[in-house]
Each structure stands twice: as structure tokens, then as C-alpha cells.
Amino acid sequence: MDFAQCLSDGTREIFTTMLMADVAGGNPWDRSPEEFDRDLTSMVGMAGGCRGLVAIHCPKQVALGVTGFLLGMDVEDFGEDVFDAMGEFANMLAGIVKAELSARGLEVSLAIPSVVTGPDYSVDSSIEGENVALCFETDHGPFLVELQLEGSAVAA
């Protein structure tokens, strides 16, 4: 399985099992995540057999919608519930990527999720290798899923 397929299948699995909501698309996003219309990024770093980063970039309405699905209630604004839910979304997706890396003989550990919000921000990492980004559609709008992996993982 390539990493784009892993990200796509993992995202759909999370929506099907945990959010019980529809998700469509999953097309490659060939531009920088900075060019995606986003208000929040949740991410989980990976270290060990290779370094990597799983990130979810989304506009506010998608973050509120995803949080609402996960918690089973309406969520009206950014707050701890949203940050925690979007961090957990990234954490579950990172776990799926970790399992794929493990199948290739690369054991990694996952960092605690972190979340960035604001009108204008960038997410920089020093990871050089493969960068995969897929754009999905929900009833609340689009979101971007990104995976950065250093070269040793791509070659495995």
C-alpha cells in the first residue's frame, strides 16, 4: 500500500467508525498547505525508525462539524473541545500510518497531538522526503490531510 492510499483509507475509516459521517474526495492536493483556506491545523509528530508528521488542516466550520460528530453535540466556537477532538483525529490517523510503517519494518513513536489556530500561520518541519496531501469534502466543507515522511520511510 502506498502512503496516499494509507491516508485515504485511514481518513475514511475514521469517518465511518468514529464520526459516523460521510466524507468524499481524497484527491491529491498539489499545492502548499499554506494555500489551503484553513483556520486550524492539528498534528502529530513521529520519531524513531523514521521522522514524520501527520497534519489535518481545516477551516473553522469543518473543525466545528468534526468535533460535533465526535462528541454527538452542536459546537459553536473554537475551544478546548475542538482542540482536543481535532488533536485526537490527527492522533488516530497517525496511528494508522504508524501501523503501515511497522508493516514495513519501521517502528516509530507518536508525540502528543498539538493544535495551531489563527488567521495566518505556517507549519514548518525539517523533514525531507515524501510529502502527501489529500483534499476531502464533508457536509461542512473541505479539509486537507497531510503526511510528511523522511526518505528512509519512503524507501522501506
Add this chain to the structure above:
Amino acid sequence: MGKSVLIVDDSNTMRKIVARSLRQAGFDFETILEAGDGQEALNVLDGNSVDIILSDINMPNMNGVEFLRKKAEDPAIAGIPVVMITTEAGSDILREALNLGAKGSVKKPFTPDQIQATLGDYV
């Protein structure tokens, strides 16, 4: 007397999802207790009767493996079954948890049916 469960996860969202999934899976716990890490779980166990524990592995302060070690040292709580709910499917740290006495594991993301299948033998 109704049964009680302790859910241990640093994510408030995940604790709510696990509680909801337990209800959807048909479990009727009278009491659902929560803790944000292993140390909080030990504190909860100090003052409450618990029939089963569902615990994450990756948590700040005290993770799930260290929690299992500490729990095993206390005869009053050592016998309470623990099921791990974690993203760490098939990993070394999950194997360590199982070696320390965890009864099984559920991989995140999960369905209520998967919760039912794993917990059914212990509740």
C-alpha cells in the same frame, strides 16, 4: 449493585466516545468514571469500586504501561481487568502492556461491535 467502568485517556473527546460506544454496544454500567492519565486513574481507584478499566497507552504524566505496573503493585486493585484502547496496534508498547496483564486491546478507530467483542468476556 450495578457495575462500574473507569475510562482512562488524556483526550476528553475520546473518553466521551468510549462512554458512548459502551452504551451503543449494549453495556449498562451504573457508574462511568474517568481519568486523564495513569496517576489520576490510581487516585480514582483509591476511592471507588471499579469492575473494569479501559485505558489508553500514550498519555502524559503516567502512561498506560506505567499505570499497569503501579496497579499490579497494589493487591487491592491488581485483580481489576484492564483492556487497552489505543492507536498502538501491534506495537512493542502494546505487547508490553499485554505482558503486564492487560486482558486485550481495541484499536482506535473502533466500532461499538469491536468494543463488545473485546469486553464481553470480562463484563
